Amino acid sequence: MSLVQLEDVSVAHGRNTVLSHVNFRIDRGEIVTVVGPNGSGKSTFLRAIIGAVRPARGRVSRAKGLRIGYVPQKLPLDPTLPITVGRFLSLPTRVAPEAAKSALAEAEVPDLAGRQMSDLSGGQFQRVLLARALLAQPDLLLLDEATQGLDQPGSARFYRQIEALRQERGCAVLMVSHELHVVMSASDRVICLNGHVCCEGQPEHVASAPEYRALFGTGTQGALALYRHDHDHDHDHAHDHAHDHAQGHHDHADPAPAAQAQEAAR
Amino acid sequence: MTLLDDFMVRAALAGLGVALAAAPLGSFVVWRRMAYFGDATAHAGILGVALALAMSVPIFAGALVLALAMALGATALAGRGFAMDTMLGVLAHSALAFGLVAVSFLPSVRIDLMGYLFGDILAVSKTDLAVIWIGAGLVLALLAWRWSALLTATLGEDLAYSCGINPARERLVLTLALALVVAVAIKVVGVLLIAAMLVIPPATARVFSSTPEGMVLRAGVCGAVAAVGGLRLAFLLDTPAGPTIVCLAAVLFLVAYLIRGVLPARA
Incomplete structure (x- = not known):
């Protein structure tokens, strides 16, 4: 079906x-x-x-x-909410660091795991959203x-x-x-x-x-x-x-x- | 239990209980911009106190029911196109005013009014302490259970839906937790300062945190320091305990932002 x-x-x-x-x-x-x-x-x-x-x-x-892996149009982050890329990828289900790493690599933004989401450029942000969507298999x-x-x-x-x-x-x-x-x-x-x-x-x-x-x-x-x-x-x-x-x-x-x-x- | 016979020990434990429950809940209040919502819920508590006294039911129960009714009512109205801040302004202050008027109809308790507005932490009984810690424990358990879903829904409602999380249900969890915290915190900081205990420690913790969980932990520490330290200060300076606790929390906030101003910005 x-x-x-x-x-x-x-x-x-x-x-x-x-x-x-x-x-x-x-x-x-x-x-x-x-x-x-x-x-x-x-x-x-x-x-x-x-x-x-x-x-x-x-x-x-x-x-x-x-x-469903959902990549929204935009995700307005409240500046009062501190969150690293690595933590974001573990929402809502916790993923292993290696899995997060390979998802980031697949989305062509390796080595971002420790960065604050609010510090990313527009392009990096979209790719992190994609990486998160991919982690849901x-x-x-x-x-x-x-x-x-x-x-x-x-x-x-x-x-x-x-x-x-x-x-x-x-x-x-x-x-x-x-x-x-x-x-x-x-x-x-x-x-x-x-x-x-x-x-x-x-x-x-x-x-x-x-x-x-x-x-x-x-x-x-x-x-x-x-x-x-x-x-x-x-x-x-x-x-x-x-x-x-x-x-x-x-x-x-x-x-x-x-x-x-x-x-x-x- | 001899330790609990000391009113200062009971007061400190009561303050700690509220500070610990307020840390995760207050973080959500900050992240979701619900500070005014917290105010309205807390102010409804005084009306609950008045009704509880009039009907001779436990104050905790009266405050809980009214806070919950206010929170649910405000949430329902917000979904109908009212401007949220205007509506909360109407609700918060009218609940407070009606509560104060209602209390004045009860001649025997007129003298206690200050205790409900600003807390009466030094008069915490063993029963109060049990209620506070059970309430705080419930709030912590509720938020821990829903943590991931709450955080996802806070980041984006559509993001939550796509993961099979219903944001409306998570909002209800927060509403319930908020009413519980209001009910247990009345004795400690009073209805006027509950929102301060919710907002100030997380706002302080934000400065040094890089993850949501880190912010909650630091908020817990800030709240605990403010509660215990404020109590000590109030004893030394002979000042009202609830406001002194909030003052210390505010000073910590100021110090945190001054330190951040001095430290080089993180890369």
Whole structure:
């Protein structure tokens, strides 16, 4: 059975319906990306999956004993709470120091265990959050705008790493992102959300769907192609390509959708 | 039990019991920015005292019930879109005012009012001591049991949900612990200064701590030093014990921040 299944789920905040009639499932080993403009209910969608919001109607079912590794969009730390990276990794279940060390190495931030969480840079913080999520041995990894605060090459590398993790661990990955071009190329399936599921399918299919274009314009399709092309190459060249691609994005897009996409990227 | 016949020993043990229970709970109060919430809960205690005296039930029970009612009520209202600090301001001070007015209807206890507002640690009986230590033990056991879940929920509610922890349940645990501490601390520092015993030692401990557990341990030490030292000072200077304990805690806080200002910043 699927790891998580949403059947005809609607969620309301007060009188506002945030999600309506959403059907969704994710299976073991899949990478699924949810894209959508601001206020399209992406975060609510993730919160429904972890059980933080109760749907007004419909049903959310999770596989028995499902382990979720959740990487939140941000984690505001109160300055009065002292906590080292090592201690943070042991929440809520205590892990052995060696396990913490290897998780940090896997997230490409070794040797941070003794540092205060509040002293980390934005990129380091995201990777520590990823390390913590990995320590749960998740069946499903949830990433909510996980590359906020990373620059373009940094986030491209981050997503490539997510792909590698799926290969090694076989866990499913569900991510929410504004960075359409980078994210979509790594996905098996893309869901375009705008209060409801506008369209879904393989990245190429979604990128050319009229519903998607109505939301994001046509500019990103070219970027997608560029990034696809990048994929055939050696990883050492990733930086240059990511850079090219960022420029391509600007060149391709006609002004209005580009502004919207950039707005969304914030 | 001859040692317990000495009122100073009983007072010191009472202060220690409250300081130990207040350390972990106070740390959460600080981390979750619940200082005002603690105030409101404590102030409701005086109304509980008045009702307990009127109905001839134990003061501890009256204070516990009212503190719990206040904490639960405030939590419920907070979920309905009221501005938390305004609402707590209304609740805290009206509970205090109604409590004071209610006490004035009981002619026989008018004289004891100061004892409930600022504590009467030197008058702690063996029974009081037993209540304080059982209450403190319950709070410590409750927080130790839920420690990891509480800490996760404090870091982020969604993070907690993703780990299968219900943050609302953990909030309830803290609410319950807070009401217990209020009820046992009335005799020691009184309703007006309970929030000080919750907030000041952890705030002092923050300076020298790098983990949550380290902060709780140091807060316990600060609280214990303030309780025992404050008691001693009150005896020497002939000052009211509860306020003196809080004064010493405040001085420790000041010293800690001065020391940090002198020490080179940690890397």
